């Protein structure tokens with residue numbers, strides 16, 4: 001299965017692919033999104049999403065698109081989010097709404113299967129996922145309690161980066177190697193990541209697990 005990953009950096013992408021492969025139960029085939037790379041980061045991720053979806057659908061053979069962004073100080077996605085009226089404050093619903101409305105406007109292409117999609121929101125940043133299991137406070141619930149009492153997302157994220165990389169300003173090579181190392185550890189106990197990050201990772205994990213079945217139904221080899 002050819003899976004394109006659109007996220008905030010190449011380092012995040014390397015780690016996320018390991019998690020996606022663990023959820024799929026097999027290695028995915030990487031699909032480059034180099035032409036969009038320079039524009040990543042929030043709000044570039046949602047702003048670029050319509051072009052990414054159209055590019056993958058019309059100009060490539062990618063089977064699936066994974067989108068991941070950091071929540072930072074934004075609210076946690078919850079059952080209270082109204083799917084019909086995406087609240088731009090919830091980054092997950094906002095990205096989901098963009099992908100849904102873009103997909104609905106795609107025209108039919110002979111032999112083209114619909115693009116499979118899954119969206120995740122790292123709360124408050126992807127380093128919390130990489131710290132899962134090592135730092136008992138690296139959970140959505142713990143961050144939500146801190147956020148409710150006025151904790152600063154940038155300060156919290158700096159501490160997470162310091163713990164994961166040994167510095168809050170890692171070079172790309174260090175950021176990538178640590179992401180890969182921690183993603184391998186976390187992927188081996190992926191249920192823990194789902195348990196500690198149910199809103200931003202749990203629903204994403206369920207979506208990815210349905211892909212093999214859905215692509216089989218659509219006649220695409222997984």
Ligand SMILES: [Zn+2]
Nearest residue numbers: 077081090093
């Ligand atoms: Zn939401």
